[in-house]
Amino acid sequence: MNAAPNPRQIEAEQLRRIRARLAAVAPGNWRRAADDMGEMIVGEDEHGALITLMRCDAATFEEVEFMAASPAMVGFLLALLDRAIEALRKTPPNAETGQGSRREGAAPDYAAEAAMKCAEPAFKAFLEQRHGLERPLTDERAAQKLRSVLGITSRSELNQNTDAADRWRALRQDFQAWRKAG
Structure with missing residues (x-):
């Protein structure tokens, strides 16, 4: 009988896949552009030439902006997550729980x-x-x-x-x- 997967293991695997997907589109310098056919998201190939990644015929301005910025946003969030994890690892354990956390009575930040x-x-x-x-x-x-x-x-x-x-x-x-x- 197989044990149910640990939720943390599932999350770790999902995080690994997100990192791999971001690495696969590196450097991910996407931006919005337009031509006579309409809105699009462009990136650069390995030689620095602009390539059309996707056409955005029915997307709103905000949706196109979100898509163009998505590699940078995911990279930012992963870096923020990494810093938070590192900070938690450096936090001294709570004597009662053995887990790192803000001690009771400590001032909120x-x-x-x-x-x-x-x-x-x-x-x-x-x-x-x-x-x-x-x-x-x-x-x-x-x-x-x-x-x-x-x-x-x-x-x-x-x-x-x-x-x-x-x-x-x-x-x-x-x-x-x-x-x-x-």
Whole structure:
């Protein structure tokens, strides 16, 4: 009788396949283009010549942008995941559980939380809709708008200034309510 696959093993295998797929399209410098036949995504062959990867006749602007940016986005997310795993490996184990984690009673890292939120498309849309974030909705613009909305010059203030932390928690609650409202 075969044992059921371990969920972590399944996830590890899926992650391995994603890395292999990204490596297969390297360098993955895709971009949008257009010709007399319409929108397309282009890349470069091994000699640097532009090649048409796909035609996008019925896709929206956002869909074409997403497809063109997908190798860079996947690479970014994999690098972020690798850094998070490395940080977890370096975190001293909790004496009670034996697992690495923030110790109970330790102060929350609002600066890191805010940085992660500024990378979330939904949070950027919230900042655009509720606080006038201008397009393009980049991480840096989101961070700049966040600092402006919270009245801070650096996200690190969220860990040092209780008033700034209170404003961050309130904004975070507003975002959650906005997200639930759809």
